[in-house]
Amino acid sequence: MKNRFEDRLGRLRAELSARDLDGFYICGEPNVAYFTGHKGNDCFLYVTQQDAYIITDFRYREMAQQFTWLQYYEQYSGKTVYDLLNSRPEKKIGVEKDRINYAQVLAFQEKCPAKEFVPVEDIVLALREVKDEFEIEATKKACAVAMKAFDHMCGFLRPGLTEKQAANELEYFMKQNGADDLSFDTILITGAKTSLPHGVPGDDVIKKGDFVTMDYGCKVDGYCSDETRTVAVGQPTQEMIDVYNIVLEAQLNACNNIKAGLTGKECDALARDIIVKAGYGEYFGHSLGHGTGLEIHESPRYAQTNNDPIKAGTIVSIEPGIYLPGKFGVRIEDLALVTETGIINFVTAPKELIIL
Ligand SMILES: [Mn+2]
Numbered sequence: 001m002k003n004r005f006e007d008r009l010g011r012l013r014a015e016l017s018a019r020d021l022d023g024f025y026i027c028g029e030p031n032v033a034y035f036t037g038h039k040g041n042d043c044f045l046y047v048t049q050q051d052a053y054i055i056t057d058f059r060y061r062e063m064a065q066q067f068t069w070l071q072y073y074e075q076y077s078g079k080t081v082y083d084l085l086n087s088r089p090e091k092k093i094g095v096e097k098d099r100i101n102y103a104q105v106l107a108f109q110e111k112c113p114a115k116e117f118v119p120v121e122d123i124v125l126a127l128r129e130v131k132d133e134f135e136i137e138a139t140k141k142a143c144a145v146a147m148k149a150f151d152h153m154c155g156f157l158r159p160g161l162t163e164k165q166a167a168n169e170l171e172y173f174m175k176q177n178g179a180d181d182l183s184f185d186t187i188l189i190t191g192a193k194t195s196l197p198h199g200v201p202g203d204d205v206i207k208k209g210d211f212v213t214m215d216y217g218c219k220v221d222g223y224c225s226d227e228t229r230t231v232a233v234g235q236p237t238q239e240m241i242d243v244y245n246i247v248l249e250a251q252l253n254a255c256n257n258i259k260a261g262l263t264g265k266e267c268d269a270l271a272r273d274i275i276v277k278a279g280y281g282e283y284f285g286h287s288l289g290h291g292t293g294l295e296i297h298e299s300p301r302y303a304q305t306n307n308d309p310i311k312a313g314t315i316v317s318i319e320p321g322i323y324l325p326g327k328f329g330v331r332i333e334d335l336a337l338v339t340e341t342g343i344i345n346f347v348t349a350p351k352e353l354i355i356l
Pocket residue numbers: 226227317319333
């Protein structure tokens with residue numbers, strides 16, 4: 001029986017045939033990880049219709065030799081990827097134009113003059129869009145760790161803490177509770193800074209009556225979680241409560257109606273229309289959501305510019321927000337599996353405004 005990595009190689013080979021490519025060189029770390037199940041650092045793949053090599057060095061030898069579906073090729077001074085390619089019959093070799101660096105392309109052209117290197121779009125990323133059972137389970141596990149961390153933070157947040165102190169606690173808690181890594185730099189911001197959608201935790205101190213926005217995630221088995229909650233520390237103003245409830249209504253409407261077959265634009269509108277009607281359209285300047293997986297931002301996008309139908313089996317964030325410069329901001333984000341009939345929400349942390 002083929003393992004999931006061999007299945008994925010099979011799907012990649014069909015894409016190579018369709019593009020008339022004899023071989024494909026993969027250097028994007030998450031793309032390498034997709035075919036190995038391990039972080040792809042300093043490992044590269046070369047895939048043809050018959051063969052698939054993992055190219056790395058001594059440091060990764062023992063690990064890479066366990067990938068029985070790949071042939072091991074060790075680089076050292078005097079034996080390089082160029083020797084491997086030059087020893088092969090393939091002529092037309094695809095490279096990931098969004099991942100490979102310019103110096104590497106120049107080196108290929110210089111050292112393998114008989115080959116034609118063809119820049120191709122990120123076909124592995126496209127293969128990664130629809131998730132398999134393993135990927136779904138890993139994402140669920142990561143979301144479970146993140147939700148536990150949210151509970152913990154509801155007991156931890158208090159006036160007087162700095163954003164950095166609170167962010168450290170959140171990250172430490174996730175790592176102590178099963179996270180392998182963070183999905184991305186934690187956003188934990190307070191007070192007027194919550195109007196910055198991607199604000200960076202600093203020395204600002206949480207004060208009574210502030211919103212605290214936490215947008216954070218962790219990785220389990222390589223797969224990212226992504227979750228945002230905005231909570232109040234002490235009694236918020238009526239305006240804060242009103243804005244919060246508009247974002248909540250928009251978020252719930254999207255959760256209740258997104259399903260496979262709607263376009264990215266239609267999904268986005270499920271939340272955006274509510275925010276626009278409430279008069280805050282200009283303060284929701286980003287799109288509703290994005291796919292996640294080995295990377296925090298993948299396909300598809302719930303964006304006004306995406307007229308493609310969303311596929312079943314994709315995992316996508318649902319994250320409307322309203323950001324009032326100089327005042328405050330609110331974002332609520334879940335992560336969900338898209339099905340033919342709706343979504344399966346992996347984030348079940350409470351969404352009604354929590355006042356700590
Ligand atoms: Mn997100």
